[in-house]
Amino acid sequence: MHSSLVRVQNVFGFFTTVAFTVAAVIALSTFIHPQSPSASVQLRNVQIVRGRPHYYSYKKEEYAHIKFDLDTDLNSLFNWNTKQVFLYLKAIYPSTKAGQPASEAIIWDAILASDSAPWHQNHYNHPVPKSKSKPKSKKSAKDKKAESPYPPGEIHLTNQRPKYQITDITGKLQNRTDVVLELGWNVQPWVGALVWTNKKTYGAWEGLQGGVSSSFDFPEVGKKMKDLETEKGKEGHRLEVGGEHPVRKGGRA
Ligand SMILES: *[C@@H]1O[C@H](CO)[C@@H](O)[C@H](O)[C@H]1NC(C)=O
Numbered sequence: 001m002h003s004s005l006v007r008v009q010n011v012f013g014f015f016t017t018v019a020f021t022v023a024a025v026i027a028l029s030t031f032i033h034p035q036s037p038s039a040s041v042q043l044r045n046v047q048i049v050r051g052r053p054h055y056y057s058y059k060k061e062e063y064a065h066i067k068f069d070l071d072t073d074l075n076s077l078f079n080w081n082t083k084q085v086f087l088y089l090k091a092i093y094p095s096t097k098a099g100q101p102a103s104e105a106i107i108w109d110a111i112l113a114s115d116s117a118p119w120h121q122n123h124y125n126h127p128v129p130k131s132k133s134k135p136k137s138k139k140s141a142k143d144k145k146a147e148s149p150y151p152p153g154e155i156h157l158t159n160q161r162p163k164y165q166i167t168d169i170t171g172k173l174q175n176r177t178d179v180v181l182e183l184g185w186n187v188q189p190w191v192g193a194l195v196w197t198n199k200k201t202y203g204a205w206e207g208l209q210g211g212v213s214s215s216f217d218f219p220e221v222g223k224k225m226k227d228l229e230t231e232k233g234k235e236g237h238r239l240e241v242g243g244e245h246p247v248r249k250g251g252r253a
Contacts, residue, residue, distance in 0.1 A: 026081055027192025031203060033079035037153075038209035039072040041089065041181045043216050044159050048174045049228065050221050053165045061171040062221060065228050066091060066107050066162050068181055068213070074153030077187055078114050084123070085112040085153070086186040091166055093179040093218070105166035107181070108231065112152045116190075126150055127157075161231040176218040183211035 044067040053063040070089065077085055088109040094102050110124035117123070126148045150156065167173065187195040199207040 023191040027189065030079050030081045030189065030192070031205070033076075034204040034206075035076045036206040036209070037072075037074045037077055037211075039070070039074070039183045039211040041183055041211060041213040042069040043181060043213050044068050046179075046216065046218060047228070048218050048221050049223075053167055059171070061167050062173040063165045063167045064091065064173050064218060065165050065230075066181070068108070068157075068160055068162075070108075070155055070157045070160060070183070072153065072155040072183070072211075074112070074155075074185070075151050076153070077185070078151075078153055081189045081192060082114045082187060083117050083190050084114060084188050086110075086188065087112055087124075087155075088184050090182050090184060091179055092182055093176045096170060096172075103168060105164070107162040107164050107166060108160065109163060110155075114152055126155060129156070161229055163231045165228075165230060173218055174220045178215045179218060180215050181213040183208070 046067070047065045048062055049065060050062050051060055053061070068089065072087075074085065074087070086109065088106045090104045091107050092102050092104050111120075111122055113120065113123040128149050184197040186197075189195075197208060197211075198205060201207050
C-alpha cells in the first residue's frame with residue numbers, strides 16, 4: 001500500500017489532474033475575450049486561361065487567375081491562448097449540375113503567427129507598403145518577424161496575386177456566374193479546440209463582419225497574359241506550389 005511505486009503513481013496522477021484542469025481553464029477562459037473580426041474583400045481582376053496550371057499538369061484545362069484586394073482586422077482573434085491563425089481566401093461558384101453544392105477553392109492563404117509563437121519559416125510576412133519601406137539592411141530571418149508593418153491580425157493587400165490558380169473538376173471554368181471570394185480562418189490555440197470562422201455572435205464573440213466580395217462572373221477564355229505569376233509568399237522558405245523542392249526567396253533553388 002505504501003510502496004514507493006504507489007507514491008510515484010499518486011504524485012503523477014495528481015500532476016496530470018492539475019495540468020489538465022489548468023489547460024481546460026485556459027481553453028475555456030478565451031470565451032470571455034471579446035472578438036470583433038472584420039474584413040473586406042474585393043475582386044481586382046480575373047482571367048481564365050486554357051493551359052497547364054502547373055508544370056506537372058498532364059492535360060490542358062481552363063484555370064482562373066484571380067487578383068484581389070484584402071483588408072482585415074482580425075487582431076481580436078489573438079488572445080492569450082492563440083498560437084496562430086490559418087487564414088484563407090476561397091473562390092466559391094455554383095456547380096454546373098443542379099442540386100449539387102457550390103464548388104470552393106482556395107486561392108490564397110497565410111499563417112498569421114501570434115507574438116508569443118516562436119519564429120517559423122512558414123509564418124506570413126506582410127509585405128511592407130512602399131511608403132513605409134526603409135532602406136534595406138542585412139538582417140537574419142529571425143529579425144524579419146519584427147519588420148512586419150502591422151499587428152498580426154491586420155492585413156492590407158492591394159492587387160494581390162493569388163497563390164493558387166484554380167481549376168474545376170469539369171475542366172471548364174469560363175462564363176461561370178455568381179462567383180464570390182470569401183475569407184475564412186482557423187484559430188489554432190495553445191491548448192483547446194480549433195475554432196473555424198464564425199459568422200454569428202456567441203456571447204463576447206461577434207461574428208465576422210464582411211469578408212465576402214460582391215459577386216462577379218468569370219470571363220471567357222483569354223490569351224495567356226504575361227502577368228500571371230502566382231504569389232510565392234514572403235515566407236522565408238516555402239514549397240513552391242506544386243514544386244518538389246523548396247525555393248528560397250531571392251536565392252537559388
Ligand atoms: C462565353 O461568353 C462569351 C461572351 O458572352 C461567348 O461569346 C462565348 O461563346 C461563351 N462561351 C461558352 C463556352 O459558353
